[in-house]
Amino acid sequence: MIADKQLKQLVEAAVFAAEAPVTLDQLLGGVLADYRLNRPRLRQVLDELKDDYRERGIELVEVASGYRFQTRSELGPALVNMWPDRAPRYSAALFETLALIAWRQPVTRGEIEAVRGVSVSTQIMKTLQERGWVKVVGHKEVPGRPALYATTKAFLDYFSLQSVADLPALAQPRPELELDLESAADTNDTRERGTNKEENP
Template structure:
């Protein structure tokens, strides 16, 4: 066995054993100091492994935290049946808040409320931070010093993205109603208590578009997260 083949097999074994994304630095850490490959060799091994997986049910994917072995998204409908517990359900308000943070970051809670036209529930922010999808990255230099929120690498990992540049432009996002028909999400959208329309049609349409894209990406995330796709309900 050549040294390159052995390196590829070590990388494959490490990714399968980790069960989470590994960065190039973390992959280097599995080797003894005297035999540590440089990052260029590791990338070559990963590219070879990706080629080996062509035409199979699994793939090597690069996400925010590094590289991982995952099933291909087209097989999610079958693999998801391995988990019989009910998936977590999130309200439209939570998905809208997450979408605004993803596209407008860094952003304050007050700015989110201005765009949506309603207050943001404390439980929504708590849920997003507990899931480690968003974090506080600073404070705005205004009275009260409101926290600035941004997405995390865990957010990128969950939605199967390498970086925020993979979020499509608003022009590429279809409307929420169309996406829901495609995903056959038959549950009605439930509002948060006190979540009344703001009357700002442009803002509402923009938020619905952002919400739609995250819903679409979440179906892809189900292929490797061990969770069923998010659905909209009145609970966070």
């Protein structure tokens, strides 16, 4: 057996040292492999750690890929000034496209264009896929068999979501969908807006 304090410290250190979100199974089969610990007890420890960090500048969160430490989202606008040259800039057009994919997935490019009323540039779709936020999950059984796009686990991780069910509910058919995603990505300085009909990312 391991003392409660040492167990919490070990789990905290393991999550902190990991380069990517850590799952319960990874913790149980890795750093905790030598201890008799079940999943409910481990979840309890993780919940206790969340409480410990509730008033701190960083927080322990569960995302789609597991648990990780991250800076608090409300501190993002200030923290981004530490790395002014590293923050990618994306257009509002890209975020609106991403939002439509997130809320309507799986969806074709043509369906996205029908809602937005403008064409979606090839570069926007390429950027979303290169960023790892969107992938092709199949093809629609209609003439031409257009690709169906959906969000990825990397998208959920980036926006601190456990699943697409965590996305806020939409009250209108087409609200300003991109605002929630832009807000969540403030630390990446993503408020550049596109102006062309055939928009750029």
